[in-house]
Amino acid sequence: TTSENRPGGQPPANTACKGAGGKYVIGMSQANVAEPYRQRMDDDIRAAAKSVPQFEVRFTDAQQDNSRQVSDVENFLTQQVDLLIISPNEAKPLTAVVKKAYDKGIPVIVLDRKVEGDAYTTWIGADNVEIGRQAGKYVAEQLLPGGGKIAEIRGLAGSTPAKERGDGFREAIQGKNIDIAVSQDGDWLREKGQEKADAILKSNPDVSVIYAHNDPMAEGAYLAARATGKQDSLKFIGIDGLPIPSGGLKAVEAGRLSATLIYPTAGKEAVESARKILVDCQQTPKTQTLPTQLITKENAAQVYAKENPGG
Amino acid sequence: MIFRFQSLFGLVAVFIAAIVFSPSRNGELLFLTSDNLFNVVRAVSEIGIIAVGMTFVILIGGIDLSVGAMLGLAAVGSAVLLVENDFGLIPTVVIVLAVGLVFGLLQGIASALFSIQAFIVTLAGLQIARGLARIWSGGQGVAIAYGDGPGEAPVTFSLLGERTFNGLVPIPALIFIVVAVLAILFLRGTAFSRHVYAIGGNEKAARLSGVPVTRVKIIVFGICGLLAALAGIIHAGQLNQGSPNDGLGYELDAIAAVVVGGTSLAGGRGSVVGTVAGALLLGVLNNILALNSVDTNVQLLIKGLVIVVAAGLQRLRPS
Amino acid sequence: MIFRFQSLFGLVAVFIAAIVFSPSRNGELLFLTSDNLFNVVRAVSEIGIIAVGMTFVILIGGIDLSVGAMLGLAAVGSAVLLVENDFGLIPTVVIVLAVGLVFGLLQGIASALFSIQAFIVTLAGLQIARGLARIWSGGQGVAIAYGDGPGEAPVTFSLLGERTFNGLVPIPALIFIVVAVLAILFLRGTAFSRHVYAIGGNEKAARLSGVPVTRVKIIVFGICGLLAALAGIIHAGQLNQGSPNDGLGYELDAIAAVVVGGTSLAGGRGSVVGTVAGALLLGVLNNILALNSVDTNVQLLIKGLVIVVAAGLQRLRPS
Amino acid sequence: MAQWRVWMDNGVASLVGLVRISKSYGGVRACRDVDFTVRAGEVHALLGENGAGKSTLMRVLSGDLTDYTGTITVGGKPIRFHGPADAQRAGIAMIHQELDLVPGLSVAENIFLGREPRTPVRTLDRRAMLRETRNLLRRTGIDLDPRRQVGELRTGEQQLVSIAKALSLDAKVLIMDEPTSALSSAEVDRMFTVIAELRRGGAGIVYISHRMDEIGRIADRATVLRNGSVVAEFDARDMTADQAAEAMIGRPVRAMFTTHETTDTGEKLLEVTDLVVTRSRPGRRDPAGISLTVRRGEIVGLAGLLGSGRTELLETLFGAGGRWQGSVIFKGRSSRLRGPRSAIRRGVVYMPEDRRISGLALDHSVLANTVLSIVDRIARFGVVSRRREAGEATRIVRELSVKLASVRDPVSTLSGGNQQKIVLGRMLLTEPDLLLLDEPTRGVDVGAKAEIYQLLGQAAQRGMGVLLASSELAELVGVCDRVIVLRGGRNVAELQTAQAGEAELLAASMGEVVQL
Ligand SMILES: Nc1ncnc2c1ncn2[C@@H]1O[C@H](COP(=O)(O)OP(=O)(O)OP(=O)(O)O)[C@@H](O)[C@H]1O
Ligand SMILES: Nc1ncnc2c1ncn2[C@@H]1O[C@H](COP(=O)(O)OP(=O)(O)OP(=O)(O)O)[C@@H](O)[C@H]1O
Ligand SMILES: [Mg+2]
Numbered sequence A: 001t002t003s004e005n006r007p008g009g010q011p012p013a014n015t016a017c018k019g020a021g022g023k024y025v026i027g028m029s030q031a032n033v034a035e036p037y038r039q040r041m042d043d044d045i046r047a048a049a050k051s052v053p054q055f056e057v058r059f060t061d062a063q064q065d066n067s068r069q070v071s072d073v074e075n076f077l078t079q080q081v082d083l084l085i086i087s088p089n090e091a092k093p094l095t096a097v098v099k100k101a102y103d104k105g106i107p108v109i110v111l112d113r114k115v116e117g118d119a120y121t122t123w124i125g126a127d128n129v130e131i132g133r134q135a136g137k138y139v140a141e142q143l144l145p146g147g148g149k150i151a152e153i154r155g156l157a158g159s160t161p162a163k164e165r166g167d168g169f170r171e172a173i174q175g176k177n178i179d180i181a182v183s184q185d186g187d188w189l190r191e192k193g194q195e196k197a198d199a200i201l202k203s204n205p206d207v208s209v210i211y212a213h214n215d216p217m218a219e220g221a222y223l224a225a226r227a228t229g230k231q232d233s234l235k236f237i238g239i240d241g242l243p244i245p246s247g248g249l250k251a252v253e254a255g256r257l258s259a260t261l262i263y264p265t266a267g268k269e270a271v272e273s274a275r276k277i278l279v280d281c282q283q284t285p286k287t288q289t290l291p292t293q294l295i296t297k298e299n300a301a302q303v304y305a306k307e308n309p310g311g
Numbered sequence B, C: 001m002i003f004r005f006q007s008l009f010g011l012v013a014v015f016i017a018a019i020v021f022s023p024s025r026n027g028e029l030l031f032l033t034s035d036n037l038f039n040v041v042r043a044v045s046e047i048g049i050i051a052v053g054m055t056f057v058i059l060i061g062g063i064d065l066s067v068g069a070m071l072g073l074a075a076v077g078s079a080v081l082l083v084e085n086d087f088g089l090i091p092t093v094v095i096v097l098a099v100g101l102v103f104g105l106l107q108g109i110a111s112a113l114f115s116i117q118a119f120i121v122t123l124a125g126l127q128i129a130r131g132l133a134r135i136w137s138g139g140q141g142v143a144i145a146y147g148d149g150p151g152e153a154p155v156t157f158s159l160l161g162e163r164t165f166n167g168l169v170p171i172p173a174l175i176f177i178v179v180a181v182l183a184i185l186f187l188r189g190t191a192f193s194r195h196v197y198a199i200g201g202n203e204k205a206a207r208l209s210g211v212p213v214t215r216v217k218i219i220v221f222g223i224c225g226l227l228a229a230l231a232g233i234i235h236a237g238q239l240n241q242g243s244p245n246d247g248l249g250y251e252l253d254a255i256a257a258v259v260v261g262g263t264s265l266a267g268g269r270g271s272v273v274g275t276v277a278g279a280l281l282l283g284v285l286n287n288i289l290a291l292n293s294v295d296t297n298v299q300l301l302i303k304g305l306v307i308v309v310a311a312g313l314q315r316l317r318p319s
Numbered sequence D: 001m002a003q004w005r006v007w008m009d010n011g012v013a014s015l016v017g018l019v020r021i022s023k024s025y026g027g028v029r030a031c032r033d034v035d036f037t038v039r040a041g042e043v044h045a046l047l048g049e050n051g052a053g054k055s056t057l058m059r060v061l062s063g064d065l066t067d068y069t070g071t072i073t074v075g076g077k078p079i080r081f082h083g084p085a086d087a088q089r090a091g092i093a094m095i096h097q098e099l100d101l102v103p104g105l106s107v108a109e110n111i112f113l114g115r116e117p118r119t120p121v122r123t124l125d126r127r128a129m130l131r132e133t134r135n136l137l138r139r140t141g142i143d144l145d146p147r148r149q150v151g152e153l154r155t156g157e158q159q160l161v162s163i164a165k166a167l168s169l170d171a172k173v174l175i176m177d178e179p180t181s182a183l184s185s186a187e188v189d190r191m192f193t194v195i196a197e198l199r200r201g202g203a204g205i206v207y208i209s210h211r212m213d214e215i216g217r218i219a220d221r222a223t224v225l226r227n228g229s230v231v232a233e234f235d236a237r238d239m240t241a242d243q244a245a246e247a248m249i250g251r252p253v254r255a256m257f258t259t260h261e262t263t264d265t266g267e268k269l270l271e272v273t274d275l276v277v278t279r280s281r282p283g284r285r286d287p288a289g290i291s292l293t294v295r296r297g298e299i300v301g302l303a304g305l306l307g308s309g310r311t312e313l314l315e316t317l318f319g320a321g322g323r324w325q326g327s328v329i330f331k332g333r334s335s336r337l338r339g340p341r342s343a344i345r346r347g348v349v350y351m352p353e354d355r356r357i358s359g360l361a362l363d364h365s366v367l368a369n370t371v372l373s374i375v376d377r378i379a380r381f382g383v384v385s386r387r388r389e390a391g392e393a394t395r396i397v398r399e400l401s402v403k404l405a406s407v408r409d410p411v412s413t414l415s416g417g418n419q420q421k422i423v424l425g426r427m428l429l430t431e432p433d434l435l436l437l438d439e440p441t442r443g444v445d446v447g448a449k450a451e452i453y454q455l456l457g458q459a460a461q462r463g464m465g466v467l468l469a470s471s472e473l474a475e476l477v478g479v480c481d482r483v484i485v486l487r488g489g490r491n492v493a494e495l496q497t498a499q500a501g502e503a504e505l506l507a508a509s510m511g512e513v514v515q516l
């Protein structure tokens, strides 16, 4: 068995599994649907759950507030859901309440950001440091093989992905003669990306690549460049690659962004794991790291079609 | 006389509605389980404590938009002092409360002494507190680990996330109740409170009647900052972390609680009892909507309408 | 007389500071390049347009917290109508503006007719507009593609992201200037504007003088909603997308512009000229901080201080 | 029938008539079955104690209050107004007791508020507005720049603007609710000329005032209200002040002015030497400034025309004014006038001339307003005893015979005169040494005035000093031991009331040399 990986308390017995005959209420606690990425995560879960007739999924939105998310989970506990999926706003603050759920014998699937300790059933997500690394690698190898100056538009100050996407990127361009001439916070927002790029293009006209921590900010930067007619001499790369009409895949396909890196939502995988746990009474691996994928003009349309079958 | 308790009517109405609409399991109304009721109080405790301070500010005809940012600053401060500076519990709490107090007093001075509108002073205060929190924390959430070693916070601090009385009453709820009771007594019985109401009623008359208007105003902003800092400490204790983005938008929630509780934004009229009722009303509303898994967007619509209706009902009291 | 133009002092001061601190390249001051200056105007145009509407509301002693959410709703509406419903440009613009107008009027009715405080009505309105925007867009940003085919918006709409006069003047900046000039003329030259000032100055006196107080108030909220919707259309056009979260927190920026421009939150005193100056002041400040790549957190502190000081300077005018 | 009778009141056609008008506020019946008419070409005085219902009745007639019972007739036809604009269209205009002007707008804009002249393209016609305002001000003899902001004007000047505004409506019926309460005799005279002109032009005027001398001078008819009902009607030309007062109060009046023992040897309480208030525009003031003394047990009057500097002087002495030069010695010690709080602590209290703006929190209870200045004094360790508080409030309210149901009622429900007494009560509770009073009987009825005078007399007798600014000469002569006349910010004369009367005071105020 895998129980030797669990120091401390015994894993609660899987009493949740009632097999295919059961009816299951799943609580999905989302950190902030205001982010397109998280909205897509909810949508993916919704879509995937449609194919499991035993599942009813309830969604909450913590609106980027740790406290609210704690309450959301508490309310799920009051409702006595059969399984909890949580995409935590931040790790530490949600750890206690997730543990509380897990200790009550409710299987917990953690998506994207982690919680501390191991009081959860499975974590599914991607590696932001790795994504940052890949972005750096792409810049160093494809866009600026001879080196050059770039600008960085970062995610919200204080958020983990902003740190990790920045760190991975720096790691990959180390020693490649690439200089991050300017780095500004864009708060994940398109208009902030535009505003910051406006100024960056003025103060650092020799910058030739703009690396944004997500696609909306990259798009904003593109708009700022277009307003000054520089859109063709500059390259933009983002992260997320959401398969939605306003997402990065379309932006790459249309040539506005040179590249984006897929940050998988894990929605589909979460429902799959839930089915395994509740319906099939099986174990899931403790950690499920999903791969990223570099999207360029070559593969953008194809990936979009794959992610939106029939649409 | 009837109207003295009018702010409670809305709460009672929403409470009854919550019972009626409560989902049940095994014949038990989920809303009414003691666990759930205390969850509600716990969930409103931070906003509630802030709203108590906000009540004072609004009573003098002011407003404080900086409280949410102050909560974030205090949460960060608690975490950094406990974990990075290895301060003890008492020094940390004292320092953080002092930061809140001083920040509030400074805002009071800007607003009362230089007569700049409170709205704008505290809007600027919001930005400044947020900036300070980011700088203090290095931009990152600071996690709090417990233990006796260096870089670990005293275990006592984690009590803020616990429950007492047989694991029933969350500590933050308890603190909220204590703060509210103290504030109610204070606003009923002290000369200072008479001055607060007088300033909100007619500042010029209050000044000519010998009320130390400037001093009272400054102190009131200080109290508000202090209580926001207290909420921030609780926040850090509950979440085992202080993050510079904590408390985003709490100011509007707190103001909503105050107004739904019947305190007039024009000043001079209102009570802490009303504010507590207002905070609980909004908490019960959030809770029952969540228990029924109402769609988040529809929740926004319903909450908006309830706030308007509740504020509208307040108008029915004779003027 | 000197004081009539006092609101411009702050702007001039910040402008001069910007020149002094401007980084330069090849001997050319980056701040003063016409490109950059128009960038500043473009960057403030949405907030500026909203702030013009906000000026009206604040002049009658009200406030409108729903404008940011209204911008989001309008941006979403523009995108959905153009792309998903394949409406033409004119019908889309008309419908979206009508939505803003009606939403504003409804808030005006709630506030003026049922005398609920504007702060609370529009706080609720904020939530409602945000909820509606989420529902209308399905929670996602709706991207706008241009072309003649189905699901594509008329290319004319993308002009909002372009510049005119030899690629110099951004269209949004142009619209802002037009709106501001119209509003200035309107507030100078109409009887309606006297009524607006009168209501803010002494509502009872206005009523006794036969001013149709309720009607004027409702119309003013309508104007504010309309202008927020206009800003939302521009937003969608500039960003080629309408997202339900657009405009988050814009209400506070707009209010800051109005107050920094010397309009009193108590109502009855102020001008659109001041508001435009206030918006530009904040825009120039943002720009020069960004041009110098000042740390974001330090930017927050500086902006907070400048807002307080600018508002403080306004107080020097004789009351 | 009733309407017809009202219209053909005594065979004379009336412009408007009120038939069996009743109006209640919550439980308070402010007017009961009142019949009232206004004829063309008459000045009809409406008299009554504070709270008798005069303002209420007229607010009904002017369309301000719309939830009444009874009938209003205009030209014999019943009509129901839905707002002030309706009444204005029917030719009825009202000058409200509490000044209702917009401080941020100019004089001209205030006068034309709600009916601004427009150009052919519907924009505001500023030029016409200024022109007409100038004409109007000239016609009414008011010396004001139409472009000045009303907020910058002093109370008296604002009252003139209100009057001008009402006159500009060219109303058939003009209701004037205490239009002269902040005016001095010169302005009153000018106003009366205007009223006489209007009367000749066929307008009907309702005149409410607590200054009985004015009634005798201009009224043709008088109606007296008591507790909301009509209790008497007089031909004003042969009505005596005592008759009217008796009808108002319901019993014979005591003497208006009671003399108190003046102890001329009283200790010097206040000594002001060459006080110059520097807020006033420079160059307008003789640097000599104001010098005066107030002794214990003395009531000293301050006379002067509008803008002569009385209010400014009192504000400065209370520490609530602007910058100043000179010397102020209070109780033998030089005073720096640090502000109201320290003034009150040292025994100086001040009653501002506009109680509504500066005196009271109208929404708050009588209780809260009365004890405001002493809450920290009666508090123990900062905690106020509610019983003590209520006790103090009840005592002073009873001592001043304030007419009210409960000290917990909001002050806004009291009549003007009773509101005034609340301010006085708050001052007296602090047990002061020096009372600074600015127009303390403004809008106060005869009965209450007599009571206030008596209270001032008692205060003086107990050793307090009183400095009383007033525009009512009869009051100054009747109450004060000495009257100091101010003009242009300096004292130009001092009259002993034992030797001089109203005529001398007026002459001195106007700048004539007075021989004593
Ligand atoms: N807004 C109000 N709410 C409740 N009661 C009121 C209100 N206004 C007036 N009253 C009451 O109605 C009665 C009549 O008041 P009114 O103002 O008409 O008296 P008045 O004769 O004009 O007195 P004064 O000479 O003092 O102006 C008083 O008892 C007063 O307390
Ligand atoms: N705040 C102010 N703004 C402008 N002028 C002022 C102000 N205060 C006083 N003045 C001027 O100072 C002079 C004295 O005014 P003050 O009000 O003291 O006289 P007053 O005799 O009390 O007149 P009133 O009958 O109006 O009360 C006037 O010329 C007045 O215009
Ligand atoms: Mg009256």
Ligand SMILES: [Mg+2]
Pocket (backbone or CB within 6 Å): D310, D311, D312, D353, D438
């Ligand atoms: Mg005066």
